[in-house]
Every structure is written in structure tokens, then in C-alpha cells.
Amino acid sequence: MENNQESWQLNQIDGEEIAELIMVLRKSLGLEFKADAFLHASTFGDLCDVFERHISYEDKAGCTSQQAFYKLRKAILETSEVAKEDITASTPMELLFPRKNRRRQVRLMLQQMGLGVKLLTCKSWIKDIAVGGMLLSFIVLFFNFKRGGVGITFFLAGLLLAEKWGKEFDQEITTIGKLVELLVSEHYIKVRRYPNTVNRAEIVPLITKVFQQKLSMDSANLTGDTSLI
Incomplete structure (x- = not known):
């Protein structure tokens, strides 16, 4: 997603996107959640509380x-x-x-x-051609199933290979x-100096920053009282 901050409200964001960010943060913080862990989370503050309650690592200061x-x-x-x-x-x-x-x-x-x-990708013009080719092939699919299918397969395979061998750094x-x-956002526990430690003072700011960046939201719209529903 783009990093430009928009005037989105959290309750306007698709639930699947929020679930994806929870998974990113779960992995980053090395946590495990039960299926109903966020069932009663109705605000952003509630969501942060769930994360904090599940952290059992030693609290150790340090940036x-x-x-x-x-x-x-x-x-x-x-x-x-x-x-x-x-x-x-x-x-x-x-x-x-x-x-x-x-x-x-x-x-x-x-x-x-x-x-x-994953830090490297292919050139943007290669992506544009591949995506354009797949879209065109999808349209052809309705008129000639075989040609459309071959086209989609060809451009998809080309994109995957280009991504595998790409040398361009992600634009972010x-x-x-x-x-x-x-x-820090995606591998918090692993980049800490001391294994299995966290700085609890950083947890809510970390969650806020991930939501802010990935959802292109203004931090003013990510307070403890911000509604999720």
C-alpha cells in the first residue's frame, strides 16, 4: 500500500486487511492467539490490549x-x-x-x-506489462478459452520469474x-539485542505505526477509542 496518510477511519477498512496486519504483528512479536482472541475487541485500544496481554517475554529497556x-x-x-x-x-x-x-x-x-x-523485486515496467498482459488474456478468455488461458499462464510465469531474479529494491x-x-515492524523479536525480550513501552507505538503505514492512515485516527466496527 501507499505510505501517503489519508483520512481513513479504521471502521472503513476491510476486516481482512486488519486480520492480515494482526498476522504480521503476531509473527513480528512471536505470539500465538486463540481463534477468539480478538472477538470482543471493538476499539483500537482493545486490539492493542490483546497483544499486550499475550506478551510474556521479559520487559527490557532499549531502543x-x-x-x-x-x-x-x-x-x-x-x-x-x-x-x-x-x-x-x-x-x-x-x-x-x-x-x-x-x-x-x-x-x-x-x-x-x-x-x-523479500527486499528485491523486478523493474516496474515488467510488472506493468505482465499485469496488462494477464488482464488482456482474461478478456480473451471469454472469446477463446484456450488462447486466453495460455496468455494468463505465460504472463503469470513471466512475472514470477522476473520477481525471483529481480534486482530492484522495493520502492519503500x-x-x-x-x-x-x-x-522492526515485521521482525521485532528477532532484531532485539537480547533474545525473547521486548520493550513494553514500544508495543503500542509499534502496532500504531504498522497500521498507520500499511493502511495509509493518519495517526490521529488511531487512538485507543478508535472504533473497529
């Missing part, structure tokens, strides 16, 4: 973003020939990972951190700082 940055910097230094002083929050990803060996360097860095994160991951934000 997770800072810890994630240090872990990321260490992984980059150990897997590539980059000077420590060249790795800052504002450093462009493309500067640290030259296109020629980008896929390999990114893979080694993520392996060093023990993370599975332009700098080291942006990557740190992503890692």
Missing part, C-alpha cells in the same frame, strides 16, 4: 530500532567490503549493494541475520533507515 540498526550494520560488514562509517540511516541501499552482485549480497546479509525478508526500502523500520 529496538537502534538495536536493529547495529545488527544490520554488523551483518553488512561481515558479508561485504564496506567501511563501517559508510553505513548510516540515510545511506542509500543502492550504494551499499551494487547492482552487479546485489542478489548475492542481500541473500548473505539476510542469512547472517537469520531473517527471511530506499535507505538503511527504511530497512530498519521494516525489520
